Amino acid sequence: KAHTDAVETLNGRINAYITVTSDLALEAAKKADAQLVSGDAPALTGIPLGIKDLFCTNGVRTTAASKIIGNFVPPYESTVTAKLLENGAIFLGKTNLDEFAMGSANLTSAFGGVENPWHRKGDPSVMVPGGSSGGSAAAVAAHIAMGATGTDTGGSIRQPAAYCGIVGLKPTYGRCSRWGTIAFASSLDQAGPMTRTVEDAAIMLTAMAGHDPKDSTCADIAVPDYRAACGRSLKGLRVGIPAEYRAPGMSEEILAVWQKGIDLLREAGCEIVDVSLPHTKYGLATYYIIAPAECSSNLARYDGVRFGERAEGATSLDDLYEKTRHNGFGEEVRRRILMGTYVLSAGYYDAYYLKAQKVRTLIQRDFTHAFEKVDVLLTPTAPTAAFARDEKPEDPVQMYLNDIFTVPASMAGQPAMSVPVALDSKGLPLGLQLIGKHFDEETIIAVGSALE
Numbered sequence: 493k494a495h496t497d498a499v500e501t502l503n504g505r506i507n508a509y510i511t512v513t514s515d516l517a518l519e520a521a522k523k524a525d526a527q528l529v530s531g532d533a534p535a536l537t538g539i540p541l542g543i544k545d546l547f548c549t550n551g552v553r554t555t556a557a558s559k560i561i562g563n564f565v566p567p568y569e570s571t572v573t574a575k576l577l578e579n580g581a582i583f584l585g586k587t588n589l590d591e592f593a594m595g596s597a598n599l600t601s602a603f604g605g606v607e608n609p610w611h612r613k614g615d616p617s618v619m620v621p622g623g624s625s626g627g628s629a630a631a632v633a634a635h636i637a638m639g640a641t642g643t644d645t646g647g648s649i650r651q652p653a654a655y656c657g658i659v660g661l662k663p664t665y666g667r668c669s670r671w672g673t674i675a676f677a678s679s680l681d682q683a684g685p686m687t688r689t690v691e692d693a694a695i696m697l698t699a700m701a702g703h704d705p706k707d708s709t710c711a712d713i714a715v716p717d718y719r720a721a722c723g724r725s726l727k728g729l730r731v732g733i734p735a736e737y738r739a740p741g742m743s744e745e746i747l748a749v750w751q752k753g754i755d756l757l758r759e760a761g762c763e764i765v766d767v768s769l770p771h772t773k774y775g776l777a778t779y780y781i782i783a784p785a786e787c788s789s790n791l792a793r794y795d796g797v798r799f800g801e802r803a804e805g806a807t808s809l810d811d812l813y814e815k816t817r818h819n820g821f822g823e824e825v826r827r828r829i830l831m832g833t834y835v836l837s838a839g840y841y842d843a844y845y846l847k848a849q850k851v852r853t854l855i856q857r858d859f860t861h862a863f864e865k866v867d868v869l870l871t872p873t874a875p876t877a878a879f880a881r882d883e884k885p886e887d888p889v890q891m892y893l894n895d896i897f898t899v900p901a902s903m904a905g906q907p908a909m910s911v912p913v914a915l916d917s918k919g920l921p922l923g924l925q926l927i928g929k930h931f932d933e934e935t936i937i938a939v940g941s942a943l944e
């Protein structure tokens with residue numbers, strides 16, 4: 493009740509939820525009370541969560557923050573949300589995001605922008621929460637959810653977590669099922685928890701992860717109890733500091749928080765090792781070829797015929813497609829579809845898409861080589877703190893630069909987590925990123941719990 497009341501009070505301003513399901517939540521809470529009394533209560537019994545509006549929820553509207561499926565009510569539950577429900581969680585509603593998870597500031601949602609609950613000291617400007625899981629991050633930071641689900645394709649869990657001062661964990665690609673999660677770029681999309689502490693993230697991930705025969709890329713590897721990794725001794729653990737993440741022009745404040753993280757881990761008994769990931773500089777360009785290519789293919793299904801919105805007054809089939817897709821998709825989504833169809837077109841496939849796939853392999857090898865020397869990597873999560881809504885760069889490529897530190901781990905499928913480590917001089921949170929070996933979320937959880 494405290495949570496549903498807080499949602500009613502704060503959501504009008506923060507706009508973290510697209511759909512609020514207070515009645516369903518309170519009904520579920522009654523059942524949870526009964527379960528707690530009977531002693532038959534799984535780990536998340538009664539825990540109120542926000543669910544990114546990219547996860548299909550049975551009987552509850554699921555929009556992907558897009559007009560084109562703005563009234564879609566799925567007749568089924570995604571695997572990840574089904575697992576959370578089985579574990580007793582209660583859903584407060586569906587959280588806002590960038591349309592189809594494309595963006596870094598939550599400014600592309602068809603349901604309006606999300607407000608970051610944090611402000612610069614003495615400055616009333618509205619700050620962006622990051623993106624695309626900005627609604628989830630803001631809800632957790634504003635205490636209108638105890639935790640939330642996010643999805644991360646190139647940084648969408650980690651960057652908003654950093655901007656909102658919370659923990660965001662992108663598991664290894666294949667750790668959580670993608671079934672029932674609306675697709676953006678299928679070789680990169682991965683669900684994960686967004687919480688106020690590393691321990692909460694560990695508990696939520698244990699519930700969300702695991703093999704699912706309905707997603708052929710979901711790994712059949714046993715899920716450990718991640719909570720047991722919290723507070724584990726870090727003595728002798730090798731922490732890699734990749735030289736290439738010292739980007740030119742990086743702010744002194746980001747460098748200072750990175751150094752703080754290094755010092756904390758050294759004190760905890762870790763060995764700090766300099767490493768090199770030489771292809772990092774190609775990460776962003778490669779991501780912005782591969783992700784749009786896959787998005788153009790995935791979003792081809794929204795044609796106004798099979799489901800979703802259909803434009804009125806079309807004079808031919810082509811006209812119907814054109815009008816539906818023009819009206820239904822926002823500017824950023826249309827831009828991505830155009831980039832994607834361009835790089836996949838017959839004349840340019842080899843020059844762009846095929847080349848990007850080869851560079852992706854080189855980026856993956858960088859991580860393989862680095863993890864021969866170290867157990868985990870430590871980097872900043874984002875090149876800046878949150879920025880004000882009216883400071884949004886006009887040039888879309890400037891916006892893409894936000895993802896510079898998060899996309900390499902996505903391209904290589906590594907697990908990665910953002911942990912809030914300090915406030916900058918203006919009072920805004922700054923996060924550090926831990927990148928682990930494939931399916932070794934436990935190490936990033938262990939190290940993360942020493943950093944927060």
Ligand code: GLN
Binds near residue numbers: 643646676783
């Ligand atoms: N900001 C990145 C993009 O716009 C990442 C989005 C994501 O991870 N879903 O593509």
